[in-house]
Amino acid sequence: MIQFLSQPWPWYVAGPLIGLTVPTLLLLGNKAFGISSSLRHICAACVPANLDFFRYDWRKESWNLWFVGGIAVGGFIGNQLLTNPAVLTIAPATQIALQQLGVHDFSSGLLPLDLFGWADMTVGKALIFLVLGGFLVGFGTRYAGGCTSGHAIMGLSNLQWPSLIATLCFMAGGFAMTYLGLPLLMRLAGL
């Protein structure tokens, strides 16, 4: 069983399980699936700064903070206890493209440690891959009113056309950054 669980799970197992989160949260107490809201609740709890946007009773939404706390614990269990013994397989074309951009670590796990590990971290890499990237994720999801979970999965499940627009823009932004932005940013980061 553990051996089975340790292998990478195929999309047709993971996707339906993620989809089932939608009815699970609804039936457990009318909660709408959405993760980026947790960032807003943390701001409201820690640095509301008298801004209207953060003046609400975040305690009523604390289930969402438990949910993301659980995701972190699940991340630990999934990577440390149910460790995949094999090296992550990466599509050859992606690996070649990334090598040309200066990425070298393809064997240590889910993320390349030459970009996201402490050992090889530089100020340039941290500013681009952690600070800039994180800021865009936090600012963009709130401006869009949701992220992949709230719009792409919850919104599309409920046939909301604004969520379709948001999802298409997520993808458009991702394609643009991958093909146009990353080559420049990787050079700026000194790769």
Place this chain on the structure above:
Amino acid sequence: MISEQNSKTSPTQQRSKPNWVFGLVGVVFGIVFVKAEIVSWFRIQEMFRLDSFHMYGVIGSAVFVGLLSVQLIRRFNIRTLQGDPVAIASKQFSQGQIWGGLLFGFGWAITGACPGPLFAQIGAGYTAVGITLLSALAGTWVYGATRKHLPH
């Protein structure tokens, strides 16, 4: 058009399972995230480079199952465990879905993570991503501080 974001914050007091139950759902969710490698920067790069079907299969089948579930709940008037009718707030269109959506897309391709995977990556042991999370909180805060001046 900012009513949607306000309505989200003042939900009618609903009866619900205690918070720790949602923590448990999160644990299962986090395990799926890691084991299906959805939190991998490489998988997100494969997706945007159209080199693998994996992420499209994950998101597509998740939407399919979610859609089917919501339709079944509606069709059969399934109620919550507390006996309340299931209520889902509808999404209002705003320009934010375009501009914010594009900005998030940029960040998604850089970090290889949406907000959920950020938490999973940190739990998985990639502690430098803690800086990414702090910066995402800063981004959310700056949106809250500047939203009056942004097109909606």
